[in-house]
Amino acid sequence: MKNVVNLYATLSSEIEQQIKTNVLKIGDRLPSLRSICSERGVSMNTAIRAFHELEKLGLIEAKPQSGYVVSYSHSHFKNIVASSQPKMVKGANSMDEIMNLVVENYPMAKTRLSSAILDARLVPINKLNAAVGAATKSLSDSGVNYSVYGSEKLKTQIAKRATVWGGKFQPSDIITTSGSTDALAFTLLALTRRGDTIAVESPVYYGILRLAYSLGLQVIELPTDPKVGVQMDALERLMKSKKIKLCLLVSNFSNPMGACMPEEHKKRVAQMAAKYQIPVLEDDVYGELFFGNKRPRNIKSFDEEGMVLWCGSFSKTLVSGYRVGWLEAGRFKKELEKVKLNHTLYCTTITHEAVGIFLEIGRYEHHLKKLRASLYNNYLNFQRCISLYFPEETKVTHPTGGMNLWVEFPKKVNTIELYNQAILHRISISPGRTYTLQHQYNHCLKLSFGMKWGDDIDSALKRVGKLAKEMM
Template identity: 50%
Template sequence: MKTIVRKSKDLLYLRIARGIERQIHEGLLKIGDKLPSIRMVCRQHGVSMSTAQQAYLELESRALIESRPQSGYYVSYCPHRQPAFPETSRPSQPGAHNPRDIVDKVFRTIGNNDITLFSLSVPADELLPIAKLNKGVVQAIRTLPGSGTAYEPIQGNEKLRRDIARWSFNWGGNLGEQDLITTAGCMNAISFSMMTLVRPGDTIAVESPVYFGIIRLAESLGLNVLELPTNAKTGIEIDALKKALATNKVKLCLLVSNFNNPLGSCMPDEHKKAVVALLQHYNVPLIEDDLYGDVYFGDSRPKCCKTFDESGLVLWCGSVSKTLAPGYRVGWVAPGQFKNDVIRMKQVHSISSTTLTQEVIADFLENGRYESHLRRLRQTLHTNFLQYIRAISDYFPEGTKVSRPQGGFVLWVELDKRIDTMELYERAIKKKISIAPGRMFTLKRQFDNCMRISYGMPWNEQLDNTLKTLGNLIKSMLVS
């Protein structure tokens, strides 16, 4: 890292910047630490607002700190070491593998408050506006016909669909309420879409690693899963997708375009546009799982593949399960040209969505409470992310590789090849720590030395110590 050049002793903003830089390099300020506000810098140094802002701009230009919307400035550079990025996946290893037993074992711990659940990719209760949601339930009971006991239209709560359509303008969705169908969560939306589009024996193309719920759903429908190379920063490799589509064997593509679970990748806009163009050329539908798109750390929400969809081949699926109320099971799909078929599928399998919870979520969206909650959630999760990166740098063995998602809840950690993360899981659970081993996220013989960990819990000293314990367990496996 280059140090700030001493341009002039008389430049006050450079003196301030050099002082903060020195604290960062000496370890007095660590990655994730919040810096004083601009006004506080003015008072501390007796300088103008413009001078204080120039100091922070200088530090930003050196990638030492970063600004976060409506939150302030944070240290973004660790002077000692930062872990490298994971390798682009190459899912060509021979041999089949079924993650079913691993998933069942790991998720038996859900609900156990004595265990630190790094394995669970949902926000902790402390990060959710539970009291406001409870008030919303009471209000919905008072205002809904039959206090919420009546069936909703098959397509779903009209107010909720209207509010989701309005929300879609944040990413250029240009949807109307008639374009949407509500579901019991995002997986339910994906399930209806998949059952509509493919039949047993068909092949679907997915990222690798891929969320284990997708694997299990595809398995239950008798589908073949084609895992494609995926980059930890930019998502699915376009050339690999093009090659797969050219075989004419792929009947459906399913991608998590924004802050992929478990890798954390976010496809750049040009990649999303290219994917949509490829799929349109080969007339292959895309189910887009956009469950994490609202949890971004930058200045604006990333676009979706659906943004560039002109033919109606993209079925955009979303939910509030990762942002607001996991147990409410409120999700949706904008199925494009497959709308009528998906409605019929919903009618066969569920008839109607849950009236009460749809109304509560609709009110949250309509009254601005959702955006207010999201701002706080994003700030907390971004701070958590930076703290996890710092802790992994400090406590895990040298050579550990970690993804750098700019949103979402999870990190993908690639350890030394000698580490088997299933064995690590067994050792960690004895210390009341649960991780998600890499083999949960593939049907191939790969990712044995990888794991997914969630940063969806409030950061505190205990969590820091737990990551230290996990790091020590990994180190002990390297010498045993």
């Protein structure tokens, strides 16, 4: 019996080692049980026990029709980070200097772990080129004129897709924008004034902080849980106090925390928006990038009084260079249409039509299936590398979608310093300090995994881990 134990344990620990050292890569198929038996000269029973052992460890999983595949998973991840406890004071300090550091050095970097950008190798370029060609034909003027009403095809498809999560829109409800940054900017321009205060999650995407800073808005950062998002009671106290003019939430797989608000929280936010008459802007750029089986619902689906504005874009899910985003502005539709007209007139006709066509002929869904699998694969690889290479006490988020990870190093690790070290190796990372207006998160790091996985990424993460360890 002892011998048998040794046999299957030896086999499973050998395979475990191969997975941890990336000899067997995430997504790889394991040899069949039959071939294991013949190669190793073990019984079928032994092979099965070894596989079960690895399965229990969360290192492999059985896939229908594929046998077992490597799926390095949760039991091996670093511990999850705790809820953030940001300083809940108004913040409007400039953080431009730090931000500029990352932006300015970006071209120098060879391995870019800092930005939530979709790798061109994950984009169906030829099919998009074909859609652009089709757009020049489907538009009677080939798209040379102003797109006064926005692409009807695109608006129809956006409205249609929304039904999946309970959104009920007419195409005419959709205001097209040049990405979701435009949609955020227009909403803040329409509904806030210099000196007003808005509430956001914390840590929060620096683009939101920069925009608020540019408009002279005060920002209150809310305690945020890496699984369920902003702390609801804190948010309600703030809304009730009427100290804020607007609440901006990325409800699904936000950058950087990656939390996905549960439905009951989303419902409550929609109810609070109505109760306290404070508009909620829901930025849904990552909602389509779920790792599970189901598209999460949005706050907007619980909005009965039009107090929730829902925006999104195709920049993280299909193509960023086409500048295609949207906004459903609820009861603020007229104001928002005006601000768009005043500030930018119209969007690019051809590329908006091209995305409309791409969706209409069903290519988006097909593409998303592949993309989600790639991102999930990246995610597991990142977790594997972080577990192996980062300091022992490191914590990390465990998002269920998106393309961002928030890493908490032991306090000794200063991530601005780590950034400066990493960029010398042409690796770009994103220091935690850039995700807040307060002096906090100095030992934190945001990593994005929208790239195509490869050994270069493995090496870069190894390097970052090594540099962090040297700081301790």
